Amino acid sequence: MNNSTIDLLCRHRSIRAYLSTALSDEQIDCIFKAAQAASSSSFLQCSTIIRITDQDKRQQLAHDAGEQSYVMSAPEFWVFCADFNRHHQIDSSVNLGKAEQLLLGCIDTAIMAQNAVVAAESLGLGCVYIGGVRNHIDHVTTLLKLPRYVLPLFGLCIGYPDQNPDPKPRLPRSLIFFDNEYQMMDKTILSQYDQQMSQYYSERPTNQKPGGWSDKIPTTINKEQRDFMLSYLHKQGWITK
Incomplete structure (x- = not known):
């Protein structure tokens, strides 16, 4: 059973090439409103979006994120932050610094951002998340003048796509969707998925890679250590x- 919403979600692709066409104020407002309508734990509303319109800051963020040029070329670039500073401003006696607050901030902000992505895609736009803003997180914090209790989690490029990549095949349902209790991985099913991904990587028009999915896991995880975090x-x- 499919409908237009499910079809839209299942067609998601990361877009890294954009037309120069600017978004209208109405489009920006619609995307923001959809983002803000996301679920909020205990209605704390512990997220903040910083829209980057200053080109010098864009350039520095693109550099900090690993020279990702689409941070500069996308018509819109937003930085999503977990934010308990707002609550601290309301009452400086609130008990902050708890591990659970980090989880709340990350979860709520990610849900908010995904609402923004779905809204943007429904308008014919494309997006890509930029976790690389955490590569030089101290500099990003200074650049955006983020006070204590604000955490820059990721950026989001938004704009009209100038590419049409195929969606990446996802892990089979049997490897990630369990009834009642956790189940260990079926290596045969994983091997079949690796073959599917190997074919996808070899046939896509750009950034072709040898191998499947699982053989890239050690390199990917080790690359994302960020031991300073x-x-x-x-x-x-x-x-x-």
Whole structure:
């Protein structure tokens, strides 16, 4: 059973090439309103979006994210932040620094961003998340003048697509959707998925890669270590208790 919403969700692709066409104020407002309508734990509303219109800041963020040129070329670039500073401004005696608050901020902000992506795609736009803003998170914090209890989680490029990549095949349902209890992985099913991904990687028009999915896991995880993150979080007022 499909409908237009499910079809839209299942057609999602990351878009990294954009036309120069600017978004209208009405489009920006619609995307923001959809983002803000996302679920909020205990209605804390612990997320903030910073829209980057300053081209110098865009260029610095593109550099910090690993020279990702589409941070510069996308008509819109928004940075999504977990934010308990707003609550601290309301009442400085609130008990902040708890690990659970980090989880709340990350979860709520991710849900908010996904609402924004779905809204943008419904308008014929494309998006890609930029986790690379955390590569030089201290500099990003200074650049965006983020106070304590604000955490930049990721950026989001938004614009009219100038490419049409195929959706990436996802893991089979049997490897990620369980009844009642966790189940260990079926290596035969994983091998079949690796073959599917190997074919996808070899046939796509750009950024072709040898191999399947699982053989890339060690390199990908090790690349995303960011060993400075715990000390940064403590300095910024997160998970200190």
